[in-house]
Amino acid sequence: MAIAIMLITGIAGAGIYVMKLRADNATLKANQFKLETAITEQNKVLEQQKKDFTAILESNKKLNVLINTFKKDLQDLDKRFTKKDRDIGKLAIDRTGAIERIINKGGKNAARCIELASGAEHTEAELKATLKSEINPECPALANPNFVEYQ
Amino acid sequence: MNKILAIAIMILLTGCSIGGEKRIKIFSVEEPRQKLDYPMPTALQLEELKWIIITSKNAEEVFAKLEEAGIDPVLFGLTDKDYQVLARNFAQIRQKLQETNNLLEEYKKYYEPKEKE
Numbered sequence: 001m002a003i004a005i006m007l008i009t010g011i012a013g014a015g016i017y018v019m020k021l022r023a024d025n026a027t028l029k030a031n032q033f034k035l036e037t038a039i040t041e042q043n044k045v046l047e048q049q050k051k052d053f054t055a056i057l058e059s060n061k062k063l064n065v066l067i068n069t070f071k072k073d074l075q076d077l078d079k080r081f082t083k084k085d086r087d088i089g090k091l092a093i094d095r096t097g098a099i100e101r102i103i104n105k106g107g108k109n110a111a112r113c114i115e116l117a118s119g120a121e122h123t124e125a126e127l128k129a130t131l132k133s134e135i136n137p138e139c140p141a142l143a144n145p146n147f148v149e150y151q
Numbered sequence: 152m153n154k155i156l157a158i159a160i161m162i163l164l165t166g167c168s169i170g171g172e173k174r175i176k177i178f179s180v181e182e183p184r185q186k187l188d189y190p191m192p193t194a195l196q197l198e199e200l201k202w203i204i205i206t207s208k209n210a211e212e213v214f215a216k217l218e219e220a221g222i223d224p225v226l227f228g229l230t231d232k233d234y235q236v237l238a239r240n241f242a243q244i245r246q247k248l249q250e251t252n253n254l255l256e257e258y259k260k261y262y263e264p265k266e267k268e
Contacts, residue, residue: 052261055261088235103204104201116249117245120195120196121194
């Protein structure tokens with residue numbers, strides 16, 4: 001009798017133990033899957049962060065180049081007025097017609113620069129311009145992207 | 152004997168349910184924010200204007216020409232120095248416009264990339 005009770009209890013205990021092991025196994029498998037998924041997701045996040053940093057760096061670089069171009073454009077504008085002790089007022093008195101033409105042309109070019117800065121499309125001629133005589137001297141970097149200034 | 156049998160059957164029947172409760176799974180799906188997707192501002196189309204240089208020598212001639220052309224003989228003047236200031240101011244406005252447009256483009260590119268990117 002006692003042997004029978006021990007046998008039955010033993011079998012039942014073994015059954016419960018096996019079931020517990022199965023449940024543990026299932027939990028561990030689920031945990032493993034979750035960990036693997038988390039690692040993949042983390043890797044994706046890291047990769048995206050890398051891409052973002054590269055994009056930010058590129059963007060900063062681009063803006064710095066642009067700001068340097070602005071400085072140069074303003075310096076060039078000043079140069080045009082003051083080059084070799086040039087006095088635009090005196091020149092206008094001496095050569096009124098010529099200076100009027102130059103100023104009107106400059107004004108037209110400057111207006112075109114504003115249009116381009118506001119997002120206007122380049123014309124074919126602006127894109128093709130590679131010579132100094134073909135460019136818009138008010139804003140060559142903006143108006144004539146294919147023009148390379150001779151240093 | 153019957154009691155033992157009953158206990159054994161109870162254990163066998165409930166054994167499967169030990170530790171077998173199903174767990175609730177909660178899925179969280181991240182819904183990306185809708186793109187603002189504004190079109191870029193329309194480009195400016197400026198009207199052409201004409202500068203007239205007036206000196207003490209040509210003043211009479213200039214006004215006579217204006218009257219001939221049916222234009223009011225009046226001019227809004229700037230000294231040569233102020234003309235330079237105006238040119239610089241316009242250059243700065245243009246640069247600010249370009250910078251702002253560029254920033255807008257960069258923000259769009261970064262936060263609203265096209266599908267291919």
